[in-house]
Amino acid sequence: MKRLTTTAFVLSTALLASTGFAAFSAHAQAGLPQTEGEVRKIDAAAGKITLKHAEIKNLDMPAMSMAYAVKDPALLQKVKPGDKVNFTADKINGAFTVVSIEPRK
Structure with a gap:
């Protein structure tokens, strides 16, 4: 049973990494909502x-x-004017700040 649990964990981690999940910033992982x-x-x-x-x-x-x-x-450098994007934003040191941004596919 332990071997099955370990295998499932390894496979799910690999799947998440392959979908770009690992590229999200720590802020995005901390629960900031994605905005279009x-x-x-x-x-x-x-x-x-x-x-x-x-x-x-x-x-x-x-x-x-x-x-x-x-x-x-x-x-x-990830985006250009006209791009449709998904981004996260937060207030950092009193300024509204984009924390992560990716072109929408």
């Missing part, structure tokens, strides 16, 4: 991204367009 949006503008020099997005429930923010700081400037 569209990239409107990227300002790499300022480390900001403008998104038109649905309601961000954890920030009690209605749907709108707004510029956000990004937690990691490398996130800006």
Whole structure:
């Protein structure tokens, strides 16, 4: 029975990793909700991204367009203006900040 449990755990871990689950940030894993949006503008020099997005429930923010700081400037290289995206956002040091972002497939 122990061998079956171990095998099931290993297989489920491999499956989750292969679906990109391991790529999610620690914040996304900590329970920040994914929000759908569209990239409107990227300002790499300022480390900001403008998104038109649905309601961000954890920030009690209605749907709108707004510029956000990004937690990691490398996130800006994953997307371009016009991309439909899924992202997580949080308030970090008083600023609304995109924590993770991925193009929607």
